[in-house]
Amino acid sequence: MTPRTPTQGSTREEPLLEVENLRTSFPTDRGDVTAVDGISFGVDTGEIFGIVGESGSGKSVTALSILGLAADGEVEADAIRFRGEELSTREMSAVRGGEISMIFQDPMSSLNPVMTVGEQIAEVVRHHGEVGESTGILSELRRKYVTGTSDSSRSWQRAVELLDTVGIPDPEQRANEYPHQLSGGMKQRVMIAQALAGDPSLIIADEPTTALDVTIEAQILNELFELRDEFGVSIVLITHDLAVVRETCDRVAVMYAGELMETARTETLFDEPTHPYTKGLLRSIPRVDDDREWLNAIDGTVPDPFNRPSGCPFRDRCDAAFELCSEPLDRYDATGTDHEVRCHLQHDAVDIDDGEPVVEGSLHSRLDGTETEPLDERSGVVEPGGERQ
Amino acid sequence: MTDGSDPLLVAEDVKKHFTVEQGMLDRLFSDSEVVHAVDGVSLEVATEETLGVVGESGCGKSTLGRTLARLHDPTEGVIRFDGEDISSLSGARLKELRKDVQMIFQDPLSSLNPRKAVGEIVGKPLEVHDIATGEEKTARVRELFEEVGLNPDTRHRYPHEFSGGQRQRIGIARALAVEPKLIIADEPVSALDVSVQAQIINLMKRLQAEYQLSYVFIAHDLSVVKHVSDRVAVMYLGEVVETGPTDDIFERPEHPYTRSLLHAIPSVEGETGRREILLEGNPPSPIDPPTGCRFHTRCPEYIDGECAKVDPELTAVDGADTSAPAHRVACHWLEHDSSERAAQSPFDRDERGDGAVDTGLTDD
Numbered sequence: 001m002t003p004r005t006p007t008q009g010s011t012r013e014e015p016l017l018e019v020e021n022l023r024t025s026f027p028t029d030r031g032d033v034t035a036v037d038g039i040s041f042g043v044d045t046g047e048i049f050g051i052v053g054e055s056g057s058g059k060s061v062t063a064l065s066i067l068g069l070a071a072d073g074e075v076e077a078d079a080i081r082f083r084g085e086e087l088s089t090r091e092m093s094a095v096r097g098g099e100i101s102m103i104f105q106d107p108m109s110s111l112n113p114v115m116t117v118g119e120q121i122a123e124v125v126r127h128h129g130e131v132g133e134s135t136g137i138l139s140e141l142r143r144k145y146v147t148g149t150s151d152s153s154r155s156w157q158r159a160v161e162l163l164d165t166v167g168i169p170d171p172e173q174r175a176n177e178y179p180h181q182l183s184g185g186m187k188q189r190v191m192i193a194q195a196l197a198g199d200p201s202l203i204i205a206d207e208p209t210t211a212l213d214v215t216i217e218a219q220i221l222n223e224l225f226e227l228r229d230e231f232g233v234s235i236v237l238i239t240h241d242l243a244v245v246r247e248t249c250d251r252v253a254v255m256y257a258g259e260l261m262e263t264a265r266t267e268t269l270f271d272e273p274t275h276p277y278t279k280g281l282l283r284s285i286p287r288v289d290d291d292r293e294w295l296n297a298i299d300g301t302v303p304d305p306f307n308r309p310s311g312c313p314f315r316d317r318c319d320a321a322f323e324l325c326s327e328p329l330d331r332y333d334a335t336g337t338d339h340e341v342r343c344h345l346q347h348d349a350v351d352i353d354d355g356e357p358v359v360e361g362s363l364h365s366r367l368d369g370t371e372t373e374p375l376d377e378r379s380g381v382v383e384p385g386g387e388r389q
Numbered sequence: 390m391t392d393g394s395d396p397l398l399v400a401e402d403v404k405k406h407f408t409v410e411q412g413m414l415d416r417l418f419s420d421s422e423v424v425h426a427v428d429g430v431s432l433e434v435a436t437e438e439t440l441g442v443v444g445e446s447g448c449g450k451s452t453l454g455r456t457l458a459r460l461h462d463p464t465e466g467v468i469r470f471d472g473e474d475i476s477s478l479s480g481a482r483l484k485e486l487r488k489d490v491q492m493i494f495q496d497p498l499s500s501l502n503p504r505k506a507v508g509e510i511v512g513k514p515l516e517v518h519d520i521a522t523g524e525e526k527t528a529r530v531r532e533l534f535e536e537v538g539l540n541p542d543t544r545h546r547y548p549h550e551f552s553g554g555q556r557q558r559i560g561i562a563r564a565l566a567v568e569p570k571l572i573i574a575d576e577p578v579s580a581l582d583v584s585v586q587a588q589i590i591n592l593m594k595r596l597q598a599e600y601q602l603s604y605v606f607i608a609h610d611l612s613v614v615k616h617v618s619d620r621v622a623v624m625y626l627g628e629v630v631e632t633g634p635t636d637d638i639f640e641r642p643e644h645p646y647t648r649s650l651l652h653a654i655p656s657v658e659g660e661t662g663r664r665e666i667l668l669e670g671n672p673p674s675p676i677d678p679p680t681g682c683r684f685h686t687r688c689p690e691y692i693d694g695e696c697a698k699v700d701p702e703l704t705a706v707d708g709a710d711t712s713a714p715a716h717r718v719a720c721h722w723l724e725h726d727s728s729e730r731a732a733q734s735p736f737d738r739d740e741r742g743d744g745a746v747d748t749g750l751t752d753d
């Protein structure tokens with residue numbers, strides 16, 4: 001991997017969504033917290049792109065930032081492009097609900113408890129589609145509280161159609177029900193129907209199946225596949241669940257402490273994980289077909305957002321950490337290749353000799369002319385090479 | 390593991406029913422509704438054994454856990470601990486039981502008093518049960534902190550200052566304080582990040598060996614349950630539908646529900662692509678469970694004329710002995726010839742010859 005290759009050298013077709021160097025921080029009593037620290041990625045048309053990370057990794061904030069929903073967040077980016085057009089975060093909020101829509105983990109957070117589900121979907125249809133129905137405040141209020149949307153109106157029919165599309169049985173009847181009358185899986189489907197109502201080309205789904213049982217999860221994920229296959233919708237799937245990523249996504253980015261550690265095609269990521277964090281995650285999961293007595297846990301915890309280590313954010317927990325790791329990772333910024341790994345082990349000047357990383361010559365000065373900080377005195381810097389089993 | 394001696398915990402036909410809280414009008418105009426949360430569960434747990442309990446949300450597994458720990462009174466049935474009937478203990482004798490049976494919860498934060506320093510939280514049971522006070526207590530708390538991998542100097546901090554994984558360690562230290570024989574863990578790792586899950590699972594396994602603990606490990610994550618359990622009980626709508634040694638359950642599942650669950654597990658290995666759905670819809674309401682086999686409304690192997698009428702009993706599968714820890718299944722297919730079943734089962738039996746259900750994914 002060569003340092004600082006500009007993103008423009010992308011080998012892929014122009015992505016539907018392109019995010020360059022996104023940074024989001026939140027002011028708090030104890031100072032600013034950087035939740036997203038300079039991430040770049042692209043999502044192709046008809047692609048399911050996964051962002052996988054643990055809690056606090058910044059994966060949800062990434063979604064909210066893109067959509068202009070990061071309340072009190074300070075969002076900066078070199079560029080956010082949708083269909084090749086650069087959009088300000090304000091403009092992003094304008095396409096929200098229409099071209100880009102979002103599905104949340106908890107359907108109740110985006111469903112109105114006192115409106116029937118059909119009504120809620122019909123409302124989105126009217127606002128974003130061309131159904132020739134008045135969307136003035138008064139007519140909406142009247143529909144909402146007095147008459148309800150007429151069963152014969154185009155928007156209502158479309159709502160029923162959408163409920164049918166997402167696999168809700170008896171959609172005509174269900175459309176008249178309130179969210180609390182539906183099961184968790186059904187509510188999730190309603191939210192998907194609502195997300196579809198604006199006829200989006202991109203859906204950002206944040207942990208859409210986390211609260212659901214495995215059997216219902218499979219059903220919902222299959223609905224997402226259908227959307228992609230039938231309507232060519234692109235999907236950004238944000239999740240902590242590697243198994244879900246594995247079976248759903250075309251490409252995936254692994255996020256840790258606000259940074260993308262590894263971005264690759266899904267098969268590549270699972271078959272040849274390269275970043276020590278990705279490897280560690282995959283080893284820590286129990287599998288139905290393994291007979292390990294002990295799981296290979298990653299020791300330690302994610303860095304305190306107020307006290308992030310300099311350099312690689314994973315270095316306090318990384319088995320492979322070596323002298324270079326206190327240097328920032330930003331020199332490995334998006335290369336536009338199919339497999340991006342932000343880890344100093346990938347540097348051209350680093351060789352692995354007998355499992356030990358060896359830095360060639362005067363690398364530090366070559367990197368940016370500064371001296372390295374003294375070697376971190378962590379306990380447990382064992383076995384560089386990361387093959388602790 | 391089972392060593393021929395009496396099991397530590399035995400449940401016989403345990404039921405826990407709740408009456409639904411209803412509005413005034415409902416109370417006037419209808420009979421009160423009863424949730425059959427746990428509806429006749431029999432199981433046993435041996436010393437130093439882990440029994441995994443799995444099932445979808447609402448299957449009654451949490452209620453079962455709380456009933457076994459006697460946080461709930463069982464509506465019917467007998468629970469025996471160490472040979473003693475504990476089903477209706479109360480007062481001082483129930484308090485005494487708490488020394489032997491402890492619980493760990495899914496969300497440690499909601500089970501830890503936010504206004505108490507974590508050292509106090511862990512030390513409380515020592516006082517309550519007159520195990521240690523003063524200096525001795527402090528020393529023991531420090532020891533417990535170290536035992537679960539926490540820095541003893543952090544004991545003056547409050548629960549919110551800890552990460553999810555650390556809070557679960559605190560919950561474990563509190564449970565461990567009284568040196569219990571049995572810990573009932575209700576989804577202890579499902580709220581944790583994967584890398585932290587592995588830490589907590591390893592910790593629980595280490596403590597089990599060190600203290601000869603028995604666990605009832607309640608979880609919806611089948612891979613986790615497979616990893617930690619010696620035996621497994623699969624629950625559906627308040628009943629155990631299949632139980633037996635872990636390998637039997639995962640390699641030779643007999644109940645259509647177990648097979649469906651295993652089929653639905655996403656995996657970080659094997660083929661990618663969509664999962665074939667063999668289990669549609671949601672479980673029916675435990676207020677008015679289906680007649681006959683409770684699974685018949687969703688069963689992919691439904692037998693016409695039998696399943697909706699007669700409730701199948703837990704029966705030992707061929708080859709298993711009839712003792713309680715053996716592989717047992719509640720399904721009418723056990724009364725039929727296996728070739729007859731294979732002919733119409735949607736579960737692909739793979740060619741390995743061990744009869745394992747192919748939990749791989751279909752090409753699509």
Ligand code: SF4
Nearest residue numbers: 312315318325343344
């Ligand atoms: S080797 Fe260094 S740069 Fe790579 S993950 Fe480990 S700590 Fe980070």
Ligand code: SF4
Nearest residue numbers: 682685688696720721
């Ligand atoms: S008894 Fe019938 S309905 Fe019940 S699990 Fe067996 S085949 Fe299915």
